[in-house]
Amino acid sequence: MNLRELESFNAFMTYGSVTKAAQAMNISQPMVSRLLNNFEKSVGFELFSRKRNQLTATSEAQQFHATVLRSLNAFREVETEARAIANEQLGSIRIAAQPIYVDTYLIDVVAKFKQAHPNVSISITDTGLEGMLDMISTRQCDLGIGITLDLQDPNVLVTPLAQSRAVCLMPVDHRLAGFETIDIDLLRGENFVELSIGSPLRTKI
Template identity: 50%
Template sequence: MLKQRELEAFDAFMRLGNMKGAGEFLGLSQPAISRLLVAFESHTGFALFVRKRNRLTPTQEALQYHQTVQRTLAALRDAEEEAVAIANKKTGHLVIAAQPVFCDTFLLDAVSIFRAKHPGVSVKLVDVGLEEMTRMLAERTCDMALGITLDAEPFGATATTLARCEACCILPIDHPLNETDVLPLPRLRQETFIDLSLGSPLRTRVDFLMQTIDVKRRIAAEMRNLRGVVKLVEMGIGLAIVDPVACRLLHPDKAVARPLLPSISWEIAQFIPRDRQISAVGQAFLEVIRAEIDLLKEQKLVV
């Protein structure tokens, strides 16, 4: 079996043309270089040198094989540098599955902060609904996921609660209901809504509550993208019931947020596939997420 030290001795000899130069380059004696070359030639199975009067002359096969050896050594150096970079959290790739509301808000800040500290690491944010998120966890196609608290056991994942949220209603700045500090859900009868798309956990909760208290809504538009929902509210198209982190997207001169009664609450959780150990860069990204959650708590958006 070829050994790295033999490859290095052969490369040094081929580049420098003699054992003395190869030995000085590698910090070895000439006899040590000679032994390495003999062993290397034995392992290759073909003649590398013509020996005349204590001089080694490379064969045509040696000249040809030297190109392969140079590529191999370059690959080994790259592998060593990659290992050091990974150990120092300087390289890698992360796949984060998250519900749209998080991709539209604090996760964007988290990616920006993380990339500033780890420019060699690429981050793929996958905007998913709850069903798709659980599928990715089950299939181990993401490093981690962010969503609402659920029973993660059936999907082979572990869940950690990060914060608790309460939905709020966002309204155009000139809407009559802005005069109310807290909005009872029955007051929303016959209002025009901008809704999150069907399948959104919050939309499901809202639909159920509205049916329970017999509140009928006029839905002007449905969108998966939270930024689009906020924009339509600011344009005066209707109001919306959204995750509180949406307040970070509001233009204060165009829309306001009001709490709801009864409250609609849930927990933000992180999910890790149970049999997929989180990498060092994954741990570093989780630290940034927790810092962003702490900032949301300071802003009174979550608790």
């Protein structure tokens, strides 16, 4: 297997079809099909089921995609580091952060850091808590920034930066608007917008 085959497999798994994979890679559909066929032969197990010229990823392909994605990320890090050396940069920092910090807190932090260290490249990946922990444990990033809630993980060193409290937002004329504190029992029977699946705060609530 080679890098182009890995990229074609990742593109197919990401976009769901040979046509969209070809568009993303800016190559022809027959070329993507050949790359996928060669890649399937090299791995030694079935990656796709074929019906009426349509490819569908097998469960083995779904499982294998995570490994391929990690390999591609590692290769991209090699490319980034090579460019940094060629441009006489003095290193690089890889940060994984939850989306809320990418567009707010990190903008100012990175700007100030770059002023003091202009020759250091910084890359930021926005991801949820589970993705961030996976990147940390697999050494895909140097540090992660996010809401952890009392995280207990022997593989992760947690340094508290700040504390915040959760609030409940509602219209001013809502029946609960006069309460200073909203207990969980007060929300019983209420329709409300909750945090996304995977959020540690959602789990705690």
